[in-house]
Amino acid sequence: MTHEESFLVEAQSWLNKHLAILxxxxxxxxxxxxxxxxxxxxxxxxxxxxxxxxxxxxxGRGLSIVEVIKFHELCASLNTPQPINSIGHAILAPTLLKxxxxxxxxxxxxxxxxxxxxxxxxxxxxxxxxxxxxxxxTAVKNADNNWVVNGHKIWTTQAHLARWCFALVxxxxxxxxxxxxxxxxxxxxDMKAPGVRVEQIKQLTGEADYNEIFFEDVEVSxxxxxxxxxxxxxxxxxxxxxxxxxxxxxxxxxxxQELSALQGELAEYDLSATKRIVWExxxxxxxxxxxxxxxxxxxxxELVSSGQTPGIxxxxxxxxxxxxxxxxxxxxLELCNESALSAPSVAADATKCAxxxxxxxxxxxxxxxxxxxxxxxxxxxxxxxxLPKDR
Amino acid sequence: MEDSIDNVxxxxxxxxxxxxxPITYARQAPTLEQASQQRLWEEFVNGGWTDNDFKELCQQxxxxxxxxxxxxxxxxxxxxxxxxxxxxxxxxxxIAPLADYCERFRxxxxxxxxxxxxxxxxxFNYHGKDAFYMWLVPHQRKGLELSLYDxxxxxxxxxxxxxxxxxxxxxxxxxxxxxxxxxxxxxFTMYQLFQLAHxxxxxxxxxxxxxxxxxERHQFGVAIGSFQGIKHALTxxxxxxxxxxxxxxxxxxxxxxxxxxxxxxxxxxxxAFAAAKNATKLSIQVHGGVGxxxxxxxxxxxxxxxxxxxxxxxxxxx
Numbered sequence: 001m002t003h004e005e006s007f008l009v010e011a012q013s014w015l016n017k018h019l020a021i022l023x024x025x026x027x028x029x030x031x032x033x034x035x036x037x038x039x040x041x042x043x044x045x046x047x048x049x050x051x052x053x054x055x056x057x058x059x060g061r062g063l064s065i066v067e068v069i070k071f072h073e074l075c076a077s078l079n080t081p082q083p084i085n086s087i088g089h090a091i092l093a094p095t096l097l098k099x100x101x102x103x104x105x106x107x108x109x110x111x112x113x114x115x116x117x118x119x120x121x122x123x124x125x126x127x128x129x130x131x132x133x134x135x136x137x138t139a140v141k142n143a144d145n146n147w148v149v150n151g152h153k154i155w156t157t158q159a160h161l162a163r164w165c166f167a168l169v170x171x172x173x174x175x176x177x178x179x180x181x182x183x184x185x186x187x188x189x190d191m192k193a194p195g196v197r198v199e200q201i202k203q204l205t206g207e208a209d210y211n212e213i214f215f216e217d218v219e220v221s222x223x224x225x226x227x228x229x230x231x232x233x234x235x236x237x238x239x240x241x242x243x244x245x246x247x248x249x250x251x252x253x254x255x256x257q258e259l260s261a262l263q264g265e266l267a268e269y270d271l272s273a274t275k276r277i278v279w280e281x282x283x284x285x286x287x288x289x290x291x292x293x294x295x296x297x298x299x300x301x302e303l304v305s306s307g308q309t310p311g312i313x314x315x316x317x318x319x320x321x322x323x324x325x326x327x328x329x330x331x332x333l334e335l336c337n338e339s340a341l342s343a344p345s346v347a348a349d350a351t352k353c354a355x356x357x358x359x360x361x362x363x364x365x366x367x368x369x370x371x372x373x374x375x376x377x378x379x380x381x382x383x384x385x386x387l388p389k390d391r
Numbered sequence: 392m393e394d395s396i397d398n399v400x401x402x403x404x405x406x407x408x409x410x411x412x413p414i415t416y417a418r419q420a421p422t423l424e425q426a427s428q429q430r431l432w433e434e435f436v437n438g439g440w441t442d443n444d445f446k447e448l449c450q451q452x453x454x455x456x457x458x459x460x461x462x463x464x465x466x467x468x469x470x471x472x473x474x475x476x477x478x479x480x481x482x483x484x485x486i487a488p489l490a491d492y493c494e495r496f497r498x499x500x501x502x503x504x505x506x507x508x509x510x511x512x513x514x515f516n517y518h519g520k521d522a523f524y525m526w527l528v529p530h531q532r533k534g535l536e537l538s539l540y541d542x543x544x545x546x547x548x549x550x551x552x553x554x555x556x557x558x559x560x561x562x563x564x565x566x567x568x569x570x571x572x573x574x575x576x577x578x579f580t581m582y583q584l585f586q587l588a589h590x591x592x593x594x595x596x597x598x599x600x601x602x603x604x605x606x607e608r609h610q611f612g613v614a615i616g617s618f619q620g621i622k623h624a625l626t627x628x629x630x631x632x633x634x635x636x637x638x639x640x641x642x643x644x645x646x647x648x649x650x651x652x653x654x655x656x657x658x659x660x661x662x663a664f665a666a667a668k669n670a671t672k673l674s675i676q677v678h679g680g681v682g683x684x685x686x687x688x689x690x691x692x693x694x695x696x697x698x699x700x701x702x703x704x705x706x707x708x709x
Contacts, residue, residue, distance in 0.1 A: 291638070
């Protein structure tokens with residue numbers, strides 16, 4: 001048995017054992033709850049399942065990206081929760097490994113590996129959503145050659161729990177005639193630094209994972225800049241590629257599980273013959289597109305496994321997956337009848353339909369987060385079809 | 392190596408169509424009565440595009456058949472290459488009495504129709520008097536009933552597709568044969584895949600016209616392709632066609648009788664039909680008034696797409 005094969009055997013056995021421990025406290029309907037996700041994160045860290053492909057010198061297992069993908073595939077098939085620090089694992093860590101200096105790797109990676117440091121992503125601002133390059137948060141050098149940061153980030157997932165924030169900041173003022181992408185830098189900011197204030201935003205699900213972060217004269221050491229000054233856009237785009245590459249397969253597996261659940265629910269549901277024909281046609285349409293998504297994710301995994309980035313294939317995958325997930329969940333909700341009126345807050349009662357309401361409400365975010373559907377279509381239309389930009 | 396052979400074959404096919412069968416030529420609805428069409432068919436035959444070796448070459452490559460099918464749709468091919476190469480070759484192998492026609496089939500195109508039992512409801516794409524016409528009636532759990540007609544005995548009618556007339560049988564059949572269900576199923580796979588790819592090619596040509604137009608046509612001071620209403624519709628149409636290609640590529644596993652790919656063929660059919668309907672209609676919409684004009688090519692693709700879908704639909708009943 002190769003080193004890689006024995007890793008997967010060990011991982012399977014570890015998952016079976018530790019998932020049972022988690023399930024003693026939280027059932028799978030509570031997967032999205034912060035307490036459940038925090039516990040799972042700690043267990044993964046303690047078990048050595050974070051940093052699977054990091055070099056051994058940095059505390060990782062030194063395996064390849066293929067093992068990372070297989071491990072996440074395994075997790076998804078067992079319906080594990082998403083660890084609370086998934087942003088740290090999936091976006092920041094690979095970005096650090098690609099662009100970080102040695103002292104930065106030594107400083108930031110151990111906290112991700114041990115689970116003590118949760119990371120959040122400071123990109124969006126009140127006036128900069130889809131137009132990410134227009135961020136206004138500024139960083140100006142002071143007499144000590146450190147940066148002084150002022151600005152306002154919004155929709156920041158887990159900022160209220162985070163120890164660190166990686167943020168896009170403007171280090172060179174935007175002037176007429178210069179591209180808005182230039183002048184941005186990628187900064188690693190201490191959330192405990194004086195001048196950082198976090199306010200939670202209640203979402204339409206009733207939960208509050210999102211936050212606003214206010215930065216008022218926050219001093220950031222010069223060595224907390226990742227890459228060079230002005231490299232921010234390049235690094236942020238590369239970071240997004242990591243997320244679309246490795247971490248999409250688990251979402252596709254979840255989607256297939258949801259489709260299969262819909263099929264089961266349809267079979268049990270009491271429908272007139274006419275309605276059943278309509279439903280079955282709709283189900284077939286969803287099943288066809290899920291199959292295409294599966295073929296597409298396999299293609300993306302193939303690209304990532306061979307060291308390439310998913311590029312436009314990642315944008316198409318995100319577009320199809322997000323829209324299809326919304327449709328499947330809505331179809332399942334429709335089969336709940338009056339129970340679809342249960343508030344998501346009663347999900348803890350473990351009624352299937354209450355958690356469905358929560359999933360339905362949450363699913364509205366899928367076509368907004370990580371680049372809206374409209375932005376994905378702009379990317380595909382402009383880069384692939386060569387259509388002109390609208391500005 | 393396989394890729395480079397494929398590329399040579401595909402390049403050769405595209406050059407042939409580009410030079411001898413551009414859209415302006417398809418517009419004339421050529422039949423074998425015309426010397427140019429007769430010459431083109433002879434090129435197909437002499438170039439080996441209709442023989443068993445070529446069919447086998449396609450079987451060895453994952454997407455050669457699909458790339459050629461797309462090109463045939465892209466240039467609105469007006470000759471029955473798919474049925475002649477991918478169906479007749481199979482029939483000759485499967486039906487012993489048909490061997491009498493073998494020599495004649497070697498040089499003549501054979502058009503295919505599938506559907507109704509009643510002769511009065513049967514129709515073919517018309518390619519000229521010099522072609523054979525083969526009608527197949529699917530019977531559930533019984534297989535197929537094959538009827539062979541001579542091109543001389545057909546009555547020609549205008550069809551929705553101005554590049555391909557249709558013809559209805561008016562005389563007795565030359566030959567009939569009952570094909571058992573088990574054999575019937577495997578006969579069609581390559582033909583269906585080629586024709587689904589043809590449909591995708593028709594739709595891609597329509598979409599390419601629209602994309603080019605959206606870059607060139609200016610309104611309100613900007614290219615209309617910069618408006619999200621148009622850009623996103625074109626993007627959706629492109630992604631839908633690409634989805635169909637993924638399904639088609641997966642279904643090519645059926646060439647070699649891997650039944651596990653049967654579901655992919657169904658997916659490919661549904662996705663290709665939906666994507667082709669959308670792209671060909673969208674192309675007319677994006678062109679606006681000029682897209683509604685007979686002199687513009689946009690309507691040719693819409694009409695070919697609908698004619699191909701009508702023909703293909705019945706083959707999936709088997």
